[in-house]
Amino acid sequence: MRILIACETSGVMRRAFAARGHDVWSCDLLPAEDGSNRHIRGDVREILDDGWDLMAVMHPPCTRLCRSGRRWMSGPGKWTQPKQLPKGRTVECMRAEFEEGVSLFIDCWRAPIERVAIENPEMNDLARERMPPDLPAPQIVQPFWFGEPAYKATGFYLRGLPSLMATNRLPEPERGSDDWKTWSAIHRAPPGPDRWKIRSRTFQGVADACAIQWGGHAAEAVEMVG
Numbered sequence: 001m002r003i004l005i006a007c008e009t010s011g012v013m014r015r016a017f018a019a020r021g022h023d024v025w026s027c028d029l030l031p032a033e034d035g036s037n038r039h040i041r042g043d044v045r046e047i048l049d050d051g052w053d054l055m056a057v058m059h060p061p062c063t064r065l066c067r068s069g070r071r072w073m074s075g076p077g078k079w080t081q082p083k084q085l086p087k088g089r090t091v092e093c094m095r096a097e098f099e100e101g102v103s104l105f106i107d108c109w110r111a112p113i114e115r116v117a118i119e120n121p122e123m124n125d126l127a128r129e130r131m132p133p134d135l136p137a138p139q140i141v142q143p144f145w146f147g148e149p150a151y152k153a154t155g156f157y158l159r160g161l162p163s164l165m166a167t168n169r170l171p172e173p174e175r176g177s178d179d180w181k182t183w184s185a186i187h188r189a190p191p192g193p194d195r196w197k198i199r200s201r202t203f204q205g206v207a208d209a210c211a212i213q214w215g216g217h218a219a220e221a222v223e224m225v226g
Contacts, residue, residue: 001053001219006044006108008058008202009033016207020215045107054115054161054218056210057108058202062120064098065105070124073098078126102130109135115160115218117210122155139163144170144183146205151183154206161214168205 003024005014011034014026018038025038027047032039040047044057063069072094075083085094108118109132122138123131138155147168156164173179 001215002051003215003218004044004047004050004052004055004113006055006057007060009039010201011036011039012202012204013056013058013207013210014038016204016211017215020211022211022215045104048107048111048113052111052113054214055108055111055113055117056214057116057118059119060104060108061097061101063101064094065101065123065127066121067124068121070126073124073126098126102127106130106132109157109159115214116158117161117214118157120155120157121153134159141166141206143203143206144172146203146209148203148205149179149183150186150203152186152203162217164206164209164213167209167212 001022003017003022005017005024005026007028008014008026009028009030009032011026011032014024014036015034017024025040026032026036027040027042027044029041029043031041048055064073071084072082072086072089074080082091082094085091105118105120109116120138122140135157136159138157140153140155141164142154143150143152145164145166145168147170149170173183
């Protein structure tokens with residue numbers, strides 16, 4: 001199958017699907033961290049019509065769409081003056097980033113591809129009201145469902161694909177314990193130039209589950225049609 005992993009630079013998801021025999025490519029505005037020659041550098045919207053069987057959009061810009069970023073977009077009500085803005089930012093540039101995030105999400109969701117998964121947190125009310133009416137609620141998964149000792153609530157908006165099933169669910173540590181703090185390292189990451197990269201990286205266990213379950217489901221569907 002031809003599989004597109006959009007908005008990924010790490011190559012974790014690309015390699016997981018490739019290990020199972022798929023013709024898989026990643027695409028991002030940034031270069032691939034592993035230097036792969038199966039990475040397309042550019043705007044993914046330019047290749048959505050290239051005959052893909054499945055697309056997983058892993059880390060589209062979501063800062064302005066998610067609930068945690070809502071306070072930067074508006075004060076009380078909708079589209080009122082925010083009480084505070086990030087240092088050096090203006091309302092105009094924040095809303096421009098919001099519009100770009102909405103546009104990219106919708107273009108990927110409406111792509112002429114039968115099976116689509118878009119990784120994104122739960123959206124704030126401003127973003128939700130701009131989304132297509134057929135967009136379902138996201139499936140929220142955690143890395144520890146797939147053998148990874150970590151907390152990172154991850155939402156997948158799915159079209160033509162089944163919800164992920166846990167493969168190796170780990171028992172959770174006691175809240176406040178040293179293990180619990182270690183599991184929460186992503187949320188506790190200090191500000192810095194690489195914080196976005198740390199927070200967006202895909203866990204191997206999650207990638208393997210996606211490749212096995214979504215790749216297997218899509219392969220069966222393609223084989224039945226063929």
